[in-house]
Structures are given as C-alpha cells and as structure tokens.
Amino acid sequence: MAALGAFHWMQTCMILLLCLSEPLPAASQNNYYETLNVEPTATDSQIKKSFRKLAMKYHPDKNKSTDAEKTFREIAEGKHFLVNF
Ligand SMILES: *[C@@H]1O[C@H](CO)[C@@H](O)[C@H](O)[C@H]1NC(C)=O
DSSP: OHHHHHHHHHHHHHHHHHHHTSOHHHHHHHHHHHHTTOOTTOOHHHHHHHHHHHHHHHOTTTOOOHHHHHHHHHHHHHHHHHOOO
8 A cells, every 4th residue: 555655656656757847948938939829930020010010909009008018028028039130
C-alpha cells in the first residue's frame, strides 16, 4: 500500500516537472505574436502594419475603456520586443 502511494506521488512530481520545464521565453514571444495578431513568420513590416492598426483601435485617446489601455500597453511592448530597429 505504502509503495503504491509513493508511486503516485512520484508520478505527480514528474508531471509537475514536465509542466515547469516548458521554455518560458519562447512562450512569451508567442504571446506577443498573438497580441499583435500576426503569424510567428511575419516580417518586421507586417508586424508594424498590424501594430498601427491595433494601436489606432486601442489608443487611450481613441478608446476610453480601461481594458483598451492595458491592451495598448501590451501591443506596444510586443512591437518593441519583436521588431528590431
Ligand atoms: C475599445 O476596446 C475594447 C476592449 O478593450 C474593444 O473591444 C473595442 O472594440 C474598442 N473600441 C473601438 C472603437 O475599437
């Protein structure tokens, strides 16, 4: 019985380790592509174009919702991260 309990405990540990070992930087980069609504294969100019479109929609001057300000910050951050000047 005790051996069986230990086995389950080990299995739980293994699953946790697998989840924690996900490469985090890659994941956040993919989120930026999603935020900017472009494919990971998009070129700099495609990213800039999509950014301008989204920035116009979510700019705090144009969109008064608090959500929009947060989204605007995210797309600005994403563009900064993905486009190399
Ligand atoms: C303003 O932002 C909200 C969400 O933050 C969005 O759903 C809405 O479409 C935006 N409004 C305009 C006019 O684009």
